[in-house]
Amino acid sequence: MTGDTSTVLTRRRGLLERAIRYARTVVVQVRPADLARPTPCAGWDLLDLMRHLNESVAALREAVEHACVFPGPAPSGVGTDVLETFAVQSGLLLSGWDEQRAEGSVTVGRAPVPGLVVANAGAVELAVHGWDVAQACGLPDVIPLDLAAHLLAVARWVVPWPRFPQFGPEVPARGARAADERLLAFLGRRPLLERAPNARGGPGRLAGAPTGFPN
Secondary structure, three states: OOOOHHHHHHOOOOHHHHHHHHHHHHHOOOOHHHHHOEOOOOOOEHHHHHHHHHHHHHHHHHHHHHOEEOOOOOOOOOOOHHHHHHHHHHHHHHHHOOHHHHHOEEEEOOEEEEHHHHHHHHHHHHHHHHHHHHHHHOOOOOOOHHHHHHHHHHHHHHOOOOOOOOOOOOOOOOOOOOHHHHHHHHOOOOOOOOOOOOOOOOOOOOOOOOOOOOO
16 A cells, blocks of 8 residues: 555545534434434444434544543433534534644543544544434435545544454445445445335335444
């Protein structure tokens, strides 16, 4: 591979802000009644996914505001409060983030990590889970192609090996050309398969939902 980790992870700016805006565009459309819906994250309904998403936002806020990620779970909201929690906390993250903060390092566990690495890894998390939310609710929102192309390059470095238990196995892209489809397939989603009826007004499980883990 011609590029090193530094090139891939620390020279791609603006991804976190774009990922936050995409996820916010999706989540603002979610209604409390949607929280019982299944998601592409195996074994998780939308309430579980929103709690996880809120914990991710809280960790990123810690990184931005304190230059470290504290151990232990962060408040994620309860019941329908998860939607308000996301709206408020992601808004604070968006307003608090600027690229100058990426010049420093963030302590994750006991290890210092370049701030932009943390930000770009967080961008993958927020964007792909934003897509999960859209799929769960039958929304047409897709990850913007230019954003997805950059996130795919980042994901290939930040997804651990072995992937288990944090991530399920990569699935065949089945000839996918669009960057968002390749990103989703790499992260264990099957965007090219037809979904079972799951749009608003009809419950159902997502056809081809990954059997892996909800990350």
